[in-house]
Each structure stands twice: as structure tokens, then as C-alpha cells.
Amino acid sequence: MDGETRTYLAGTPSGALERQTATIELGALEVLIRITHSGVCGTDAHDRTASCGLGHEGVGVIHRMECISGYRQYCHKSVGQKYGAEDHGTFCDYAIRHQDFVNPIPDGLPSKYAAPLVCAGITVYEALQAAEVKSSDRVGVVGLGGLGHIALLYAKAMGCDVSVFSASEKKWEDALALGANEFHVLNTTGKASEPLDVYSKVNVLLLCGGAITDYGILLPLLARRARVVPVIIQTKDITVPYMPFILPGMKIIFSLGATRENEQNALKFADRHKIRPWIQEYPMTVDGLNSAFAGLDDGSMRYRAVLSKELGNEFSV
CATH class of the missing domain: 3.40.50.720 (NAD(P)-binding Rossmann-like Domain)
Incomplete structure (x- = not known):
């Protein structure tokens, strides 16, 4: 996938959703993830006029990685910290993330339930720990x-x-x-x-x-x-x-996001205690995302929307 085209859903100034493409190479400390599910957060609804890729509750399967031996200082692709990399969200076919911002999903936690937990779940878990x-x-x-x-x-x-x-x-x-x-x-x-x-x-x-x-x-x-x-x-x-x-x-006590340790602990805790958010699933398509946004806008969502490629998608997998 290095240097190949990726497809993602993005917002536009009018609020309409578009399928867009981008070419991004896999960096030395990054992993390529084939997205299977993504939660739809309230911030995605706020950002749909921001001309950016949408989605940040992505769950998927690691497709490729670099520097797996751990000797990153000797990697032939090592160029130091990468700043300003484009992020096209998680309503997509493939997502590239720095290795430090990817957490393993426990085997007993289904992806469709894990998706809302990687934002909403870790946020409330961190808040309870802070208190x-x-x-x-x-x-x-x-x-x-x-x-x-x-x-x-x-x-x-x-x-x-x-x-x-x-x-x-x-x-x-x-x-x-x-x-x-x-x-x-x-x-x-x-x-x-x-x-x-x-x-x-x-x-x-x-x-x-x-x-x-x-x-x-x-x-x-x-x-x-x-x-x-x-x-x-x-x-x-x-x-x-x-x-x-x-x-x-x-x-x-003000609490925002979560530490990396609590991100992983929140997912492990959810697995151990069989925590299952109440979700409504939609296909990972423009129509599916519009339907999810409509449920968020009118308050009918019970209680988290999840886009799932199992129900249909507009991307090549």
C-alpha cells in the first residue's frame, strides 16, 4: 500500500459528504490498518463542514508495519519525528497511524462494540480514574x-x-x-x-x-x-x-482524553467485564453516515452509531 491510493469520507463546507482519495506512504514508525468498523462521535457531526476526513473511533486489522525488531534508530526509513502528516479519519478503507497511537483490541471484545470505546469509553474511564x-x-x-x-x-x-x-x-x-x-x-x-x-x-x-x-x-x-x-x-x-x-x-476535576496506559486498561476492563455499549449499526457509506448523523441530530440515537463494512461499504478492501 506504500504510495497507493486510499479512499475516505470527508466533510465539505456545505455539510455534504464526499468520497475522496489520497496517497500516503507508510512511515518507519507507522502501521497500516484495514478498517472494519468506526464509531460515529458527536465531534464528527461538528466537523462535517470542516473539509477534513471524518472519524476517530476506528477499529480494524493491522495490514502492514515497519521496524518490528524495535531497533528504530537503525531503520533505513528513519527520518525522526514526523510532523504535519495528513490524517484522513477512520471512515475509510485503510488508515495509517503512528505506532504509539494504536492499541490492541482484546480478543473477547467484538470490534463493533470496541469502536465507541476507543473514544467515549476511554474518556469516561479516565474521568473515573481521575476522580x-x-x-x-x-x-x-x-x-x-x-x-x-x-x-x-x-x-x-x-x-x-x-x-x-x-x-x-x-x-x-x-x-x-x-x-x-x-x-x-x-x-x-x-x-x-x-x-x-x-x-x-x-x-x-x-x-x-x-x-x-x-x-x-x-x-x-x-x-x-x-x-x-x-x-x-x-x-x-x-x-x-x-x-x-x-x-x-x-x-x-477536569479530565480530557486518556493516558496511553488508561486507553489500554479501559479496553481490557471492558473485555473482562463484558461491557457492551448500546449501538446502532450502519453501512460504511455516504448514506450510512448521513443516517447516523440524522439520528444524532434529532436525538433518536440509542446510543452510539457504528459504521460497519459488514453491512456494506464504498471502498476497495
């Missing part, structure tokens, strides 16, 4: 969507009781089916006429839903010395009531 969660903790999850439902699965597998807080009462049955111990409707606008009646205060609260700007609405949910971990990206500033957070010893 130093213990099995005796009660974990709260705000927002039962693509990110929040995986946070619930991981926290339950860690032995925690989990309370789900959602703006939609319709999510109640899903929350219980996923293993939640409690479910509450939370008005994140802060305009609720009555205080939220929470049976059990939470020790760790993961913010996995929409933007929350006033952290004062979280206070009724929190036990003393609780840890709040935002795991969403928002552009709006937040307001934190100073003394109500200081006096009970609250902590706000």
Missing part, C-alpha cells in the same frame, strides 16, 4: 446519551451504585436496563420551581450531557467532599458558588 473512584462510592451521571450510558456501564462494573440525572423522563427505562440504581429528572437550566429530591447523594459526579454553566444546580446532588468531573466540551464559561463548594470540601 479516584472506589467501589464504595455512589457515582452520578448527568446526561444519558452516547457518553453517559457508557459511563454508567463502567461505573457499575467497578462495583459502584449509580444515579442517573437526565433532562428526559423518557430515559428512565433505559437507565434501569443499563443498571442504574436511581433515576432523576434534572432541569439543567436552573429554573426548576422545586428542589430536586435526591435519595442518595453522590460521591463522584460525571457531567456527560449538554453544557451546564451554573454549577449551583449540582449542589443538591453532592455528598460532602464530592468530586465533579466534566467530560464534555463546551465553549461557555461556568459559574461556581464559592463558599458552598469550599466548605464541604468539593472538588472539580
Whole structure:
């Protein structure tokens, strides 16, 4: 495949999706992966007008690699660190990645379930580790969507009781089916006429839903010395009531992505505890990706979209 054409799906300024091609050579410290599945993340929907290749939750089979002996300093292709390499996403036939950014998928974890875990899964796993969660903790999850439902699965597998807080009462049955111990409707606008009646205060609260700007609405949910971990990206500033957070010893911990160690641990943990995200599968085609985006846009997705070449594709394999 060195120097040969690769095909991928890209966004355009109008938001329409296009099949595009590129020629990229395999570098000394890179691996060539034949993509079989790719999750569709909310950031892919945001980037569909950015004129770039889409997808970052790719799973596949290693097709070729270089410098497998480990003596990379003697490799005839060694040119030092490679900067500015084009990345055409994972909605594609083949993807090239640096060896340090590729993680093995455990044998017992099917690829279609692994795809959402290589972004959403490792993100919530890292957040739980950053909060130093213990099995005796009660974990709260705000927002039962693509990110929040995986946070619930991981926290339950860690032995925690989990309370789900959602703006939609319709999510109640899903929350219980996923293993939640409690479910509450939370008005994140802060305009609720009555205080939220929470049976059990939470020790760790993961913010996995929409933007929350006033952290004062979280206070009724929190036990003393609780840890709040935002795991969403928002552009709006937040307001934190100073003394109500200081006096009970609250902590706000910011967590983004995951360490390489936790990336691998998150996948191993999911394999060991049979964590299976709720997914909807689509063919890896323009129509398939448009359908997945439509489900994300109208809120009907339950709960992660996965493009699968097993259902059809527009690429030569």
C-alpha cells in the first residue's frame, strides 16, 4: 500500500459528504490498518463542514508495519519525528497511524462494540480514574446519551451504585436496563420551581450531557467532599458558588482524553467485564453516515452509531 491510493469520507463546507482519495506512504514508525468498523462521535457531526476526513473511533486489522525488531534508530526509513502528516479519519478503507497511537483490541471484545470505546469509553474511564473512584462510592451521571450510558456501564462494573440525572423522563427505562440504581429528572437550566429530591447523594459526579454553566444546580446532588468531573466540551464559561463548594470540601476535576496506559486498561476492563455499549449499526457509506448523523441530530440515537463494512461499504478492501 506504500504510495497507493486510499479512499475516505470527508466533510465539505456545505455539510455534504464526499468520497475522496489520497496517497500516503507508510512511515518507519507507522502501521497500516484495514478498517472494519468506526464509531460515529458527536465531534464528527461538528466537523462535517470542516473539509477534513471524518472519524476517530476506528477499529480494524493491522495490514502492514515497519521496524518490528524495535531497533528504530537503525531503520533505513528513519527520518525522526514526523510532523504535519495528513490524517484522513477512520471512515475509510485503510488508515495509517503512528505506532504509539494504536492499541490492541482484546480478543473477547467484538470490534463493533470496541469502536465507541476507543473514544467515549476511554474518556469516561479516565474521568473515573481521575476522580479516584472506589467501589464504595455512589457515582452520578448527568446526561444519558452516547457518553453517559457508557459511563454508567463502567461505573457499575467497578462495583459502584449509580444515579442517573437526565433532562428526559423518557430515559428512565433505559437507565434501569443499563443498571442504574436511581433515576432523576434534572432541569439543567436552573429554573426548576422545586428542589430536586435526591435519595442518595453522590460521591463522584460525571457531567456527560449538554453544557451546564451554573454549577449551583449540582449542589443538591453532592455528598460532602464530592468530586465533579466534566467530560464534555463546551465553549461557555461556568459559574461556581464559592463558599458552598469550599466548605464541604468539593472538588472539580477536569479530565480530557486518556493516558496511553488508561486507553489500554479501559479496553481490557471492558473485555473482562463484558461491557457492551448500546449501538446502532450502519453501512460504511455516504448514506450510512448521513443516517447516523440524522439520528444524532434529532436525538433518536440509542446510543452510539457504528459504521460497519459488514453491512456494506464504498471502498476497495
